[in-house]
Amino acid sequence: MKILNLGPALAAIAAVSASATSSASFVGYFVSSYNTSSGGHALVVYTLTARFNGPYDTVFSAFDLASEDPNALTGFWHKDNHGDPATNGILSxxxxxxxPTTTGSATANRPFDSYLTIGGIARPANTTRANSQWFDGGNPETRGWSRPDLPANGMIGWTNSDSDNGQGTVGNSAGVPTTDVRLAQFVLSEGEYARAFTICIKYGNEYSLSDDYQVVSGSFTLGTVPGPGPVALLALGGLFARRRR
Structure with a gap:
């Protein structure tokens, strides 16, 4: 797993974000990556997480995933059981x-599959569901999030349909730091150009009332970027936050 030093500039941004939302313990969005291969394809697997500094911080939903580059919304690899017997389980x-409920085998499929989640891991019992914006604007289709690319409407999101089960709470996302909540896994071809995204999350305390939450937006980058290191890992704290009670 490769993690680049954020440096003073990005660290300062993250610090500003944490200060602006100090009561909610949000630190920033982080991406980790590793190289792998499947079926003769050289791949890079990216994991997007939201990081906190409190023991009960919980993500309820992610939304407004967007990129200004339409090409950034395509080219993701999947290896899941999406419903077509002819192509299920094939890297494509x-x-x-x-x-995340249809990824399939934890060893033959999950390591090579792009999926979205609110905490936890991709498995049949995952309680993450797509929001209605998968059907609106941009490049929608009736299958919702049963598609290999991402709609270009800038509004798509996903939510934990059972916010009381702890899936979105820190420490419940296997394979990432216990301070983090997994939001997505993206699988791209090795050597892909850098693609930048913006995203928002709604979060609060594990024991918060439904109307006691915060919203924070920020950005993250996947792919190769200029400068030291062959694989990019960028973390940028939320640029905007608001609190509701």
């Missing part, structure tokens, strides 16, 4: 779904 950029 043409077929797939973002649904």
């Amino acid at each position: 950029q043409r077929y797939g779904t973002w649904d």
